């Protein structure tokens with residue numbers, strides 16, 4: 001019995017004994033409701049002291065907090081192990097993690113546990129702190145990982161992209177990993193994938209998860225969309241503002257946790273946009289798939305002309321290696337800044353090319369400015385925000 005859900009039954013006059021009957025009408029749980037009703041989402045017979053408080057920083061730095069129940073870790077681990085094995089991982093393989101280090105994750109409980117030294121040793125993992133990706137540090141990582149010779153690299157998509165760009169501009173050829181690269185935690189755009197593939201020449205397995213609900217979907221060897229991690233979470237894609245399912249077109253992703261009886265989330269609107277497909281994957285597994293995860297709802301740039309631009313930076317810096325870091329900041333609906341960290345100044349042609357790419361994607365109504373900065377800090381969670389919106 002979960003107080004929040006009991007109240008939904010009571011308010012609507014629904015009979016809890018016939019719960020499945022109401023599934024087609026079951027309301028969405030928004031991120032705001034998760035914050036406001038957090039304690040009401042804990043099952044009545046569960047002691048709060050038995051739960052783990054987790055937190056997740058959004059792109060705007062807004063911190064979400066939520067509880068994980070006693071079974072969450074096991075359910076998540078099972079789904080992750082399955083996904084790892086599809087990427088070629090086998091027990092005993094060496095894993096290099098390019099991931100946020102616990103010391104920099106202020107109070108984010110979920111990140112600390114898998115990365116404790118004992119756990120890393122038992123899991124044959126080595127951690128390289130993705131929060132610190134300076135030129136010098138990336139050089140050290142390259143040497144250390146070369147010595148470690150991992151079978152698999154598991155990385156934040158943005159960090160792996162940064163690492164690939166660093167290796168390319170320094171003409172370094174990595175002889176690792178032996179098997180594959182797993183990217184997660186951030187949207188992997190086609191540009192990022194091509195760059196990582198060019199440098200490492202190993203299969204890339206993207207996956208999609210979040211602190212709140214764990215693994216949601218993952219790629220198989222066909223690399224064609226992401227199979228739903230249906231033992232752990234139920235995923236739906238719906239028309240925005242409704243619970244009407246949509247297929248083969250963009251919609252809001254809703255998650256129902258299946259391995260979380262202590263504090264279950266039902267139709268939780270995670271804030272991401274995706275496309276669900278009914279097509280069966282060429283690998284033969286007939287689980288449902290997300291054809292694409294287009295990214296955080298907050299990574300989408302809405303313009304006065306009514307555009308909703310995803311991955312607005314994709315390919316914009318292709319061949320311009322002096323661009324070390326970038327971030328798109330939407331200051332107002334019609335004002336967008338591009339922050340760049342440069343190794344050396346752009347020449348006129350390069351600047352003109354960047355301007356024309358953004359002009360084409362954002363439309364003429366948007367005032368676009370390039371701002372050169374010394375550094376762009378990752379979020380407290382260690383994630384790199386490529387798009388930041390200051391529009392409320």
Ligand SMILES: [Zn+2]
Nearest residue numbers: 220222281283
């Ligand atoms: Zn498949």
